Amino acid sequence: MTLIQLEYIIAVDTYRSFVAAAKKCFVTQPTLSMQIQKLEESIGARIFDRSKQPVVPTDVGVEIIRQARVALMESRKINEIVQLKKGDLEGELRIGVIPTIAPYLLPRVLSGFMQKFPKLQLQIWEYTTEKIIHELKAGLLDCGILSTPVYDAALAERPMFYEPFVAYVASSSDLFQKREVTSEDILADKLWLLTEGHCMRGQVLNICQRKRSMEPEGTFEYNTGSVETLKRMVDVNSGSTILPELSIADFDEDQLCRIRYFQSPEPVREISMVTTHNYLKKQAIDALEKEIIASVPKKFKSKKKKDVVGFD
Amino acid sequence: MTLIQLEYIIAVDTYRSFVAAAKKCFVTQPTLSMQIQKLEESIGARIFDRSKQPVVPTDVGVEIIRQARVALMESRKINEIVQLKKGDLEGELRIGVIPTIAPYLLPRVLSGFMQKFPKLQLQIWEYTTEKIIHELKAGLLDCGILSTPVYDAALAERPMFYEPFVAYVASSSDLFQKREVTSEDILADKLWLLTEGHCMRGQVLNICQRKRSMEPEGTFEYNTGSVETLKRMVDVNSGSTILPELSIADFDEDQLCRIRYFQSPEPVREISMVTTHNYLKKQAIDALEKEIIASVPKKFKSKKKKDVVGFD
DNA sequence: GTCATGTTATCGATAAAATCGATGTAAAGA
DNA sequence: TCTTTACATCGATTTTATCGATAACATGAC
Structure with missing residues (x-):
């Protein structure tokens, strides 16, 4: 699991489209698809139901995405700590x-x-x-x-x-x-x-x-x-x-x-x-x-x- | 910033040694040193004071590590969500x-x-x-x-x-x-x-x-x-x-x-x-x-x- | 001060990965 | 049915992580 993969699933959840999400993440759609597949494989659960159009998260996907938002948020706070210390x-x-x-x-x-x-x-x-x-x-x-x-x-x-x-x-x-x-x-x-x-x-x-x-x-x-x-x-x-x-x-x-x-x-x-x-x-x-x-x-x-x- | 880098700084904080931390993370010491340097560079702050022996976190490092523990914890909860759903x-x-x-x-x-x-x-x-x-x-x-x-x-x-x-x-x-x-x-x-x-x-x-x-x-x-x-x-x-x-x-x-x-x-x-x-x-x-x-x-x-x- | 020891940084080579562009396939809409 | 849109797959390429060897540095003993 990487933070980038978490960003990708959050983007897909937000835009309900792999193509749109890839654009927002400044990568190509295959890259984003691949990474999400790898994440799904590593945690052993499908996050999105691609058979629906537009794509929707699966049941467990909804919870995974919610937690991914939390994790990503907490990781970003590390940068804020630094900026806070620098005062700027x-x-x-x-x-x-x-x-x-x-x-x-x-x-x-x-x-x-x-x-x-x-x-x-x-x-x-x-x-x-x-x-x-x-x-x-x-x-x-x-x-x-x-x-x-x-x-x-x-x-x-x-x-x-x-x-x-x-x-x-x-x-x-x-x-x-x-x-x-x-x-x-x-x-x-x-x-x-x-x-x-x-x-x-x-x-x-x-x-x-x-x-x-x-x-x-x-x-x-x-x-x-x-x-x-x-x-x-x-x-x-x-x-x-x-x-x-x-x-x-x-x-x-x-x-x-x-x-x-x-x-x-x-x-x-x-x-x-x-x-x-x-x-x-x-x-x-x-x-x-x-x-x-x-x-x-x-x-x-x-x-x-x-x-x-x-x-x- | 990657989750692996966060794991590395937490390991160094825990063992107060790059060598020991590297061992626990199953990587070589240069690998761990490199990744921590990259993290420090990317966030723009030094996390450890290597001039001291054993190494100690800097002031801002202490806070970064605390937050890194939180972020890593939250990311790991994603796996728990999956396991919980599987019931096993x-x-x-x-x-x-x-x-x-x-x-x-x-x-x-x-x-x-x-x-x-x-x-x-x-x-x-x-x-x-x-x-x-x-x-x-x-x-x-x-x-x-x-x-x-x-x-x-x-x-x-x-x-x-x-x-x-x-x-x-x-x-x-x-x-x-x-x-x-x-x-x-x-x-x-x-x-x-x-x-x-x-x-x-x-x-x-x-x-x-x-x-x-x-x-x-x-x-x-x-x-x-x-x-x-x-x-x-x-x-x-x-x-x-x-x-x-x-x-x-x-x-x-x-x-x-x-x-x-x-x-x-x-x-x-x-x-x-x-x-x-x-x-x-x-x-x-x-x-x-x-x-x-x-x-x-x-x-x-x-x-x-x-x-x-x-x-x- | 010097030496032995242990610790971290640096380097080049290599293995692993992420990414890309092109293409295939499947579903939705005209 | 045909067209369009969207996601998956593939091989090539770039990027990144890791390793082993070694250098630089600090610490403590003598």
Whole structure:
């Protein structure tokens, strides 16, 4: 058994194809096939059922692959130990961030973080929650920054802060007259929503206590994945929307006028650093986590007197 | 990095010598040296300080080796998964047992256990507690059966039963007249003791509340490592000794006459299955554990109304 | 200091392996 | 049925691991 063979079976499991796996491993398909055959022979068990298309792991193969991931992970930690001692993390850090956090949070932390680890190649991927979870499990991402809980036992989530939602209302709206708003107010108003697939859409609907199934009535049907677009819709048209508080950091005075905070307990979303349980690049990820926690307003850090909103 | 390289550095760490490690790995010393050099080069750190004699790991080397043990362990579990699925454990199981347990416990369980795992090569090593702990940590033993607690964070102990101590008294002794004995009685009598290094010696001294430092007065100085010898000494000469209850199982009537049980709470020793935390051959070891628990008298299984005696 | 001894590093040769490109075979889709 | 896609097989080639011999080095005895 060699570590390379373990990498090969993990690649095949990930891509469900010998050809694709070979490409990702930078070897030819016969090489990969041969090595996997040798591994199967040496342990005395078939790992993949090649009669199915696409290939699937056998029963015992599933467990072997799970254990192979663990073994490979532990072997890679040896390199991390060295880098840690040298004090200079190298390699790449692949971060998945949901689109309703990324543009507002990352600019606050990335420059500082990159200065601390100059040799680290940062890769940011803006994905939906679902996609981030999938890629984390497949080992294609190192960590995810997303709204939790995600209720997945394979993942470890470490809450970093609780970001309040705020209402953004057109001056033509009735809500504009109020100093604070409640979820009932929102319900009555016309509401710009993110398109399906964004966890924040679910959270906003939960705030308004609208069921996902029943299409909210007073909602403009304009499918956008961008919080920025929601804001502009309110600016240019009318109605209201709900924004995460970090997104209003660089609003001008005119725009701030249209912000309405929620009555206590204000609705918030829990933002966590999510990894697999036995994760690599711990040093870098833990540092990023600290950097993020330090970068958000103090009042975000406690969830007391707040209403943590789920998205399911 | 290859698994073989990890094996090599672990061997060098274990034997503190390239030559000895090479021998144990069944390769020549240049081969082992080369591979370790390649590993050091690939991770970019020196693992061993060869200027010292015997060789010692560097600071970072210590951590690398610790992690290498983990990685190798996890990779070996892959083979166990296969064997587990086949339902037939192969390979060898190296068991360390202290001499005051081995001859009385093992005959009760080994034949049954070997029938269940016919392909398993059993290796029994009679060692002192100290030696078993050392070999477990070095990975030279798979599990140990010994008296606990041993207070070693690197090891996991799972108590299996609580074995009472009984007194064995010559008919010429005053104690012979009593139906039950107490630790005070023993203190007054002449006592045959095991030689230094046996944990049971410490336990017996603790029962009598004698300090280790002060050499017990009424003790015959005959250094033996065998419980059987203690018994014979009492048989042939006089005085008394303390035996573990399992050792009296095949006593004849005459010998049973000389047994005196302790007054409640009777002194007992805790006998545990000891492994490292992340141990291999789990399947076999767990089965052995069950076999042992099933083989001892029911009354051994609870520690209620008993006085668990340490040996330090 | 010198010598004997034991330990690790280095070297060239050789055996073992991993990999490649070409090709064969079997299954899935048009 | 034909085409396409995917995995297995084969021989050639490159790469790697290992060996035996030897050099370099450290340690302890004298």
